[in-house]
Amino acid sequence: MRFIATLEHSPDNCWAREENQDKAVEWITQLDQRAEEHGVELDGAYATPTEHQFYFIMQADSFGAVTGFLGPPFGEDHDGHVAPVLTLDESIDAVIED
Numbered sequence: 635m636r637f638i639a640t641l642e643h644s645p646d647n648c649w650a651r652e653e654n655q656d657k658a659v660e661w662i663t664q665l666d667q668r669a670e671e672h673g674v675e676l677d678g679a680y681a682t683p684t685e686h687q688f689y690f691i692m693q694a695d696s697f698g699a700v701t702g703f704l705g706p707p708f709g710e711d712h713d714g715h716v717a718p719v720l721t722l723d724e725s726i727d728a729v730i731e732d
Contacts, residue, residue: 636677636721637700639690641714648686649711657707672703688712 643649649658661668669676669692677691694700700716701709720728 635695636691636693636719637697637716638719639688639692639700639704639714639716641688641690641704641708641712643686643712645686647711650683654711657711661708668703673699674703 648654665679666676668674673694673696675693677693678689679691680689681687682689690704692700692703694703697716697718704714704716
């Protein structure tokens with residue numbers, strides 16, 4: 635199943651702030667390892683630093699795998715929205731009866 639996650643932090647809690655940089659560098663440099671540990675396949679990981687947002691496109695067998703991947707410290711410092719999504723072709727198959 636494919637998921638898209640949008641996560642946002644406040645400017646006061648920005649991972650670019652000096653007091654958060656070690657945590658940010660550690661989490662980001664271990665991104666692939668965390669994904670593998672939780673059974674998540676990353677299709678893309680993006681940031682908009684001036685908007686204080688991260689975006690992840692990923693595939694996993696369960697929502698639990700995704701929440702494990704996005705867990706502490708990332709999940710503690712961000713508000714987010716995680717949604718399962720379908721490709722447009724998959725959505726047609728899901729809503730149109732033959």
